[in-house]
Amino acid sequence: MKKCGNCGSKELSKRNQKGKIFPWRDYPAVQLIADVMFMECHQCNNVVLSVSDHQKLDEVIVKSIQYATSSLIGMILLKSKCTQVELSIHAGVSKEYLSEIKSGRKQPSFQMFTLLKILAFGKDAFSISDPKYELIDKIDEYEAG
Numbered sequence: 001m002k003k004c005g006n007c008g009s010k011e012l013s014k015r016n017q018k019g020k021i022f023p024w025r026d027y028p029a030v031q032l033i034a035d036v037m038f039m040e041c042h043q044c045n046n047v048v049l050s051v052s053d054h055q056k057l058d059e060v061i062v063k064s065i066q067y068a069t070s071s072l073i074g075m076i077l078l079k080s081k082c083t084q085v086e087l088s089i090h091a092g093v094s095k096e097y098l099s100e101i102k103s104g105r106k107q108p109s110f111q112m113f114t115l116l117k118i119l120a121f122g123k124d125a126f127s128i129s130d131p132k133y134e135l136i137d138k139i140d141e142y143e144a145g
């Protein structure tokens with residue numbers, strides 16, 4: 001009989017984890033894109049994973065990061081009317097690396113993922129991330145009020 005490692009309750013049942021958030025490697029949080037059933041505690045909602053569950057969770061997390069990364073890059077290219085090469089210059093990464101994370105051959109670092117989120121959803125983020133952005137002028141303007 002399995003029991004919850006957190007509260008000791010034996011009231012566990014399989015529940016779909018789609019949409020829930022799990023930590024993974026250097027990611028503090030990844031939202032799951034696909035259906036995956038894991039045992040969950042009724043008392044404290046703790047998820048109890050078996051060895052094979054860990055593997056399944058890993059696969060869904062990789063798929064979720066791939067989906068989000070590819071979507072974010074697509075959004076940035078469309079919104080900022082830029083090329084993948086231009087985006088790689090703004091992000092300070094090689095165009096090969098950008099292409100690898102877009103196609104899902106590699107998972108981006110959490111920092112890279114966060115940068116893509118900001119570039120995709122931040123209003124002026126793409127122009128600010130231009131390496132030629134006149135930063136000192138903008139700081140002076142800011143400090144002058």
Ligand SMILES: [Zn+2]
Nearest residue numbers: 004007041044
């Ligand atoms: Zn519990």
